[in-house]
Amino acid sequence: GKVSNYLKEKLEKGEKLHFTLIDPAKKVDYSELEKVALRLHEAGTDAFLVGGSLGVTPEEAGDVSSILKKATGLPVIIFPGNINCLTPKADAVLFMVLMNSLEPYYLVQAQVQAAPLVRKYGLEALPTGYLVLYGETAVAHVGRIQPIPPEKPEIGLAYALAAEMMGFKYIYLEAGSGASRHVPEAFPSLIKRSTSLTVIVGGGVRSPEVARSLAKAGADIIVTGNIVEEDYEKAVSIIRGIKSR
Ligand code: 1GP
Numbered sequence: 001g002k003v004s005n006y007l008k009e010k011l012e013k014g015e016k017l018h019f020t021l022i023d024p025a026k027k028v029d030y031s032e033l034e035k036v037a038l039r040l041h042e043a044g045t046d047a048f049l050v051g052g053s054l055g056v057t058p059e060e061a062g063d064v065s066s067i068l069k070k071a072t073g074l075p076v077i078i079f080p081g082n083i084n085c086l087t088p089k090a091d092a093v094l095f096m097v098l099m100n101s102l103e104p105y106y107l108v109q110a111q112v113q114a115a116p117l118v119r120k121y122g123l124e125a126l127p128t129g130y131l132v133l134y135g136e137t138a139v140a141h142v143g144r145i146q147p148i149p150p151e152k153p154e155i156g157l158a159y160a161l162a163a164e165m166m167g168f169k170y171i172y173l174e175a176g177s178g179a180s181r182h183v184p185e186a187f188p189s190l191i192k193r194s195t196s197l198t199v200i201v202g203g204g205v206r207s208p209e210v211a212r213s214l215a216k217a218g219a220d221i222i223v224t225g226n227i228v229e230e231d232y233e234k235a236v237s238i239i240r241g242i243k244s245r
Pocket residue numbers: 021174175176177178179201202203204205223224225226227
């Protein structure tokens with residue numbers, strides 16, 4: 001796949017990557033979006049994630065994807081809260097299993113609904129184990145997760161090993177968008193040392209220092225969302241923090 005090769009080539013050079021998450025449900029100012037996308041591209045963001053937990057229409061996901069692609073030429077990857085986020089305007093999709101969900105829908109049925117659409121739309125599927133750590137965020141509520149104790153990275157590792165044994169290529173360690181605490185460094189650290197998965201970390205990353213320490217611990221890809229809407233120059237400094245290790 002084009003997108004997975006693009007990521008692989010960068011990671012093999014020892015680069016740490018940054019993904020910018022745009023949630024189309026959060027009143028996107030389309031004229032601003034192009035400007036922001038260009039600025040983040042110039043700062044070194046490596047790809048865009050498009051998606052959210054609630055309220056995204058396929059049309060919005062499509063419009064946002066088209067603008068981002070046209071403005072920057074960077075890969076646009078759908079980060080689906082559900083099948084409503086899928087659009088043929090993107091390049092790829094994080095084809096995720098919410099591994100610590102208690103809900104069969106998020107373990108297999110959403111994927112069954114999605115698969116024919118992913119094929120029809122020609123999206124590249126990036127097989128991803130998705131782990132939501134904390135209970136107090138929108139994604140935790142919607143996805144009915146069983147929280148993972150932050151002081152038990154070995155539980156995270158058990159999920160990651162299962163993901164690897166089931167053939168997933170990516171593991172996404174999620175604190176939740178807007179979370180007050182980010183993923184503890186011990187999680188990417190242990191998982192990176194013990195598996196060959198590409199480790200994605202996101203949720204509550206609000207400073208270059210935190211982004212850098214997560215990358216140093218073992219995260220291959222750091223995701224930021226909220227901060228882009230609040231003040232995209234802060235996202236620029238986070239990208240610089242990751243890239244200038
Ligand atoms: C959410 O990991 C992403 O899925 C990004 O979180 O919005 O807190 O940056 P933030």
